[in-house]
Amino acid sequence: MTLNNVAFALLNLFVLDLILLLVLMAIVAALAGTKRAAYAVLKRNFVGYFGNPTGYVFLCIFVFLTSVSAFWPYEFFNQNLATLDQLNYWFPLIMLVFIPAITMSIWAEEKRQGTDELLLTLPADDFDIVIGKYMAAASIFTASLLFSQLSTFITLAVLTEGTLDTGLIFTTYLGYWFVGLAMIAIGMIASFLTGNLTVGFILGALFNAPLAFASLADSISPNKRIAEWLASSGIARPFDDFGRGVISLSAVGYFVLVAAVALYTTMVLIGRRHWTGGKDGNTMAWHYIARVLALIVITAGAVTLFRNWDYRKDLTEGKVSSLAGATKTLIQELDTDRPIVIDAFISADIPEIYARTRYELINLLKEFRSEAAKRNRTIEINLYDNIELFSEEAALASERFGIEPVTRMVREKGSFQQKELILGAAFRSGLEKVTVPIFEYGIPVEYELVRSINTVAQGTRKRIGIVSTDARLMGGVVMQGMSPSQAPKHPLVEELAKQYDVEEVDLGAPVTAGMFDAMIAVQPSTLPPDQFSRLVDAIKVGVPVAIFEDPLPVFDQTITPTGMPKQSPGSMFGGGGPMPKGNIHELWDALEIESPGTPGMQGLFSSDLVWQQFNPYPNLERNINELWIFIDENAPEVEEGEALSENSVITSKLRQVLCLYAASVRAKDNSTLKHTKLMSTGGRSGLLPFNKVQQIMQGATTVAREIDSVSPGLAVAMTIEGAAAAAEKKADGDDSSKDADKDAEKADSPAAAQGIKAVYVADTDIMSPVFLQIRADPKQAADMRFQFQNVTFILNAIDWLTGETDFIEVRKHEPIFASLRMIDSVKEIASSNVSKRSKEFQDEYDETVREAQEKMDTELKALREELEKLQKESANGRVPPDKLQAKVQAFQTLQEREQTRLEVKIAKSERDREQKIGDIQREADQKVTWIQNQVKAAAVVLPCIPPLIIGVIVFASRRLRERENISKSRLK
Template identity: 70%
Template sequence: MALNNVTTALLSLLVYDLIFLLILVAIVAVLAGTKRAAFAVMKRNFVGYFSNPTGYVFLCIFVFLTSVAAFWPYEFFNQNLATLDQLNYWFPLIMLVFIPAITMSIWAEEKRQGTDELLLTLPADDFDIVIGKYMAASAIFTASLLFSQISTFVTLAILTEGQLDTGLIFTSYLGYYFVGLAMIAIGMIASFLTGNLTVGFILGALFNAPLAFASLAESVSPNQKLAAWLAESGIARPFDDFGRGVVSSSSVVYFVLVSSVALYVCMVLIGRRHWTGGKDGNTMAWHYIARVIALVVITTGAVTLFRNKDIYRHDFTEGKVSSLASATKKLIRELDADRPIVIDAFISKDIPEVYAKTRYELINLLKEFRSEAGARGREIEVNLYDDIELFSDEAALAEERFGIAPQTRLVKERGSSQQKQLIMGAAFKSGLEKVTVPIFEYGIPVEYELVRSINTVASGARKRLGIVATDARLMGGSVMTGMTAQQVPRHMLMDELGKQYDVEEVDLNSPVSADIYAALLCVQPSSLAPPQFERLLEAVRAGVPVAVFEDPAPVGAGYITPTGQPKQAPGGMFGGGGQTPKADIRQLWDLLELDVPGRAGMQGMYAPDIVWQQHNPYPTLDDQANELWVFIDEEAPGAGEGQALSSENVITSGLKEVLAIVSGAVMAKGESTLTHTPLLQTGGLSGLIGGDKMQEIMSRRSTIAREAKGLKPSLPIAMSIEGKAVETPAADPEKETTDGEAEPAAAAKPIKAVYVADTDMMLPEFLMIRADPNTVSEAKFQFQNVTFVLNVIDWLTGEYDFIEVRKHEPIFASLRMIDSVKEIARTDVRNGSKEFQVEYDDAMREAQEAQQARMKDLQEEVEKLQTQNADGQVSRAELQAKLQTFQTQQELEQRKLDVRRTKLERDRELKVRDIERTAADEVTKIQNKVKAAAVTLPCIPPLVVGVIVFAARRLRERENISKSRLK
């Protein structure tokens, strides 16, 4: 299967290359038909280069250097992405060696051999000679580049098992091609200036060096504006688009114009024979210098114009890793052109592997934001400080000015867990509005964080979100457990929502106006007092959008009163301060026209049934999860496509998995006038069970499916509700306006609500898993609970664009072959650790049993003496002496046991470290083998061809030599 994928990927690349080569062949065909002399020059130089073994040596060196740059650096395997980032970094330096090696002989060799005069006597003009030489050098470079591309692509295809981004690799090499075209044209200038090959090589490297090293200007120039302009003028900025998989008109125009100017200079240099030494020689020299300067100025202006206004820009990556969501582009279009936005992003040099993908995406998106804003006439200034040291001036600036400090994270690298510090944050500013993201966690969508921050500083105002004060205490507070007050911290979800909304607590001691809050979030409304609950109902009737989370059996927060149980008042000697009035949740169900299956509970209350399901996509959770952990995904048996996570509502459309823990069910009433859409539904192996029956079964450690009666597939546990406006009371005649007429009643808004039969869906642990999906590395959770909750709020408030941005997830190609080796290593470590733990437990049990056996006789003797002492047969002094001996011996045995435990724990840790080290060594060995193969194997074909060419050439030379002279 992997071989088929590799073959398919290679064929797709060859299709790209074939189209590219056909375009080049068409250009050469036009040249051959219109400029025969130029075509003859091109053919002569191209054939001459590859008829010489030296050409294959240079080809071998080029492939070797590109392979080393692409695969040898540690960062390639550390970031675990099938990209050419490392080669992109080193490629300009490689070109400074390879391009002068091609161009140094273009004209200098002609001068050295005296064939330049012969060329100049051909029936051709200067353009024919220059363009012929240029296209020959370009053809040589193209052949070398294609060979390097195929060898690099094959290596990446094997590493990714064929699942790599062909578009990204092709555009990267297309960028190398344009870089080569520009540097060849500049290198030709050096060759036309001298007849010495060595001097031509040195001058070619020197002339190209400013373009290659222009990006370093900001680190050496005190004038930041000048340094920024110089950095923009180099090849790094226009090539960057190609390296990220984007083909843009500004980048193409840059390389074409630079090449054109350099070729014109070459024509001036080859044509100087016509006017050098004449009476107007100096005048003509200044004339051509002025022409060149004018061309440079025109080129600079054109490049600047196209850079600020891209006519064409397309992301060719298959995973769309360099594309913005349509909602993001819409937000940029709607930005105020008079309010520029400044983004200062700081990224440290040493990034852990798990954050490598986030770093790659963050840099890509920041550059796309800048380009998209420029194309739309909006100003987003991006100051990107990449590869900074933790104690550099840039790091100090990030902490002092923006509060972006180094963050410490526990990561696993090279077989061991270690604390690593990293910087990867950004500050956003527009006017007086500021937002800071201290760190982009690798589990949170980067584009969503960027869009939300930009929108916050750009708008200057946020919608207001009301958090209803209930037993859930989302805003924090204290609860009484017996006579002790327990402090409940502010829910992490409030901080997440606070990045987008003005979050306020609503106590419902007074009516809620429909115009104050964009939406209400009410968790466990059944815990409200009846007057407060009635005001919640009034708000729903008035059309205030409401998100309701009502749980029949909260698990994560024990202080939340279940739906069907009475609410205990705080206080009392034993915490039983009596019962307090509690809302009848059925009134809300009637208002929303919902049917919640259940049964009558205690004291006239209603206890909803519990949902169970037989489906667990995480085998490593078998010991913790049970049938009450309801995994909502389309992989569940009997789950219909687009039904488990409804594709009919933007809240769940595109989501993959949500986990509910001990949840209830919610259905629409028959003949309902409102529109109900089930958002989350179970699969086919699911059902309902009463709470008391559930506890009875769980206490017997039996399975619910074995004892439950019948299945109830496709049980909804979340529902969106929409409907027409509820009729409002007639106008009150007693309320008159200033004109003496009765004040008309306000028109009610349509009902808009989401009801979720579970509160554990928003546990803080889910936010931690979202930020760090590798919290449990063996499980690799894919829960999207937080995304679901945020989508619910955004749907209610009308912020649909943010829902779309959250769903826009670029697809990155990882090194699957290395991942599989790592997975095997992790499995070995996990199995070995379990084995060592069993050995430890057995050894400890044996040690404890041996200790008890040694103490048994002494303990029996003490018990016998205690009995005799009670009968008066043994003195108290003798008993005390024996007890002292027993206590001393017991302490001695305990110390022995502690020493044994410490030794066993140390041995266990050493064994675990050894197996982790062995596993890490296996991964390193595979990586080293890949490096060696990727560097050496591509060099073999050109060397073999070079040897064949050399041998054939020697044989041809010997054919015309007499045998007597060969002796």
């Protein structure tokens, strides 16, 4: 299968290259038909270059340098992405060596051999000669680049097992080609000025150096604007689009216009022979200098124009350099009078797990800049990349924006180590400021950027009200018995505060429509009856509410289950007694839903709990049971788009959500509201009564024993929309009910016209802090590879309630990055082997400790029994005290000696276990390093062999032709 993937990737690249080559061949064919002299010059120079062994030596050097730059740096494997970032960094320097090697002989060799006069007296104009020479050099460079591309592509295809991004590699090499076209044209000027090959090489490198090193202008010029202008005039800025897989009109225009200016300058230098000796020679010289300068100005203006009205096409297969449609809409809607400034700080040494985040962050910031310029919006981006932790930029990040170095425990180069990194950004617009101290690698980068930009751009935020319940999302004092403890603020609140104004609501007074854009009520059944009724009234008058009601909270056991009485503080010691709770049926009636279950004491209701036989994580098998509900499209007997409904923007394109000990909900018969299932179980699922689950949790039975029926497709969450039912109680004949009149009056009010809008989730564990930790750091349990999207589901639900659906679309936009799968598989196998062997070593250790303990107990048993016998006899006065005391001392001495032996044995076993685990881990790391070194060696050495072989063949054939008509006597 891997070979098929590699072959298919090569075929895709071949098709793209073939299209480009056909276009180039059509241009050459047109040249051959209309400019025969130019074609003759092209053919002569091209055949002459590759008919000489020296040409293959330069080709070998070029391929060697590109392979070393691409694969030899440690950053390539540390980044673990199938990109050419390292080659992109070194490519300008490689071109300063290779391009002058091509161009140095274009004119200098003609002058040295004296054939330049013959060439310039051909029946052709100056343009024919210049374009023929130029296209010959471009053809030589194209052939060399294709060979380098093939060798690089094969290496990446093997490393990625054929899953690399063909579009990214093609556009990157297309960018190299355009860079070469511009530098060849400049090198031709240098070659024309001298008849010495060495001088031609040096001048070619010097003339191209300003373009290659313009990106370093900020380290030379103290003026920021001048440095920015100089940097944008070099090849690095326009090439950057190609290196990220984007073909842009501005970049293509830049290289074409630079090449055109250089070629025109060459034509001026050739044409000077026509007027340099005349009486108007000096005047003509200034005339042509003015022409060249005017052309340079026109080029600069055209490049600037292209940047403002740029056409861009992302050719990457994973769309890693594309913005979501919602993101583009947001940029379009930005206020032109409120410029936005983004200061991003990225340290030089980034751990592997953050390499993709760094790559994506840089990509997206550049796309934001381009998109804003295209839409005439002002987004100023100050990107401080590759900064040191002690640099001035790091000090600026800390002092001005509060972005501090963050320490992470990572495994690199065979050992765990604490590593500090900076990967944050600050967003400013007017007086508004938002800071992202670190872009955690598990959180979508585009979402963080869009949310922060939108927050500072709007100036105002929507309001979210957190209902004060036993869940204590805003923090507070928790009474556990008579011991109070401080509960921290839930991390979900901090996540919401990045986008909304979040405040606590105690429901001491009614909540009217418009007070909050949405409310969140976690376990509302714990509210006192009066506050619970106010929550229901708020829902009826159209306040959007997210409700999380759990029949049996697991992660936070201070939350009272739906069907259990709420105990007052101190009741466990006999005081207080149950506290009144809201009637959950009042809420369900308002939402026109019901939950299967059984009535309990004191008018409470215990919902049945959902079970499902599906576990996508076999390593969790020992720690979970069927009451862990994995909502997943891969669950048994689930039709596509049902587990996580494609009918709702909240769950569309989500992959997996985990609920624990959840209930199910369903719409009531003859409901007038619109109910949309969000999360549903598969075919192998059903319900268990609450009392049965309690027995299971106490260990009295198991889920498997209690399953007696199947109920497929149970909904765990749903949305409810529509107009509230007016005078329902009157319809039942209770015309005298004041409550019914009150409800009808509310239903007829203008506020109620917006109708009910709610999300109901029959679980609170879905928002446990552990899911936010997994979202930020999904590799903390490397053996599991969790795919939980609980946090995304909750944020989507809140955004849907507030109408901020653009953010939902941004969260769903996930670029696909090609990683080095071959290295990943080696690491995975090594890690699996380490885990397996570590378990074996742990079992050996446990067995050794157990045997040592049993041996000690056996040796002490006889003495202990004798001592117990003496103690009984001593109590009857039959044994002297001194004899008993001696026996006690002997027992204690033996016990201490055996305990010391046991401790020594345990310590030795621990050392042996740790040593063995360290050895197997070291072997695994050495294997990974050996594979990487093998790849480096093969990638560098193998591509050099073909051009060397061809060069030897060409050299041998030339020598044989030279000796053909020479007599044997002269060969001696």
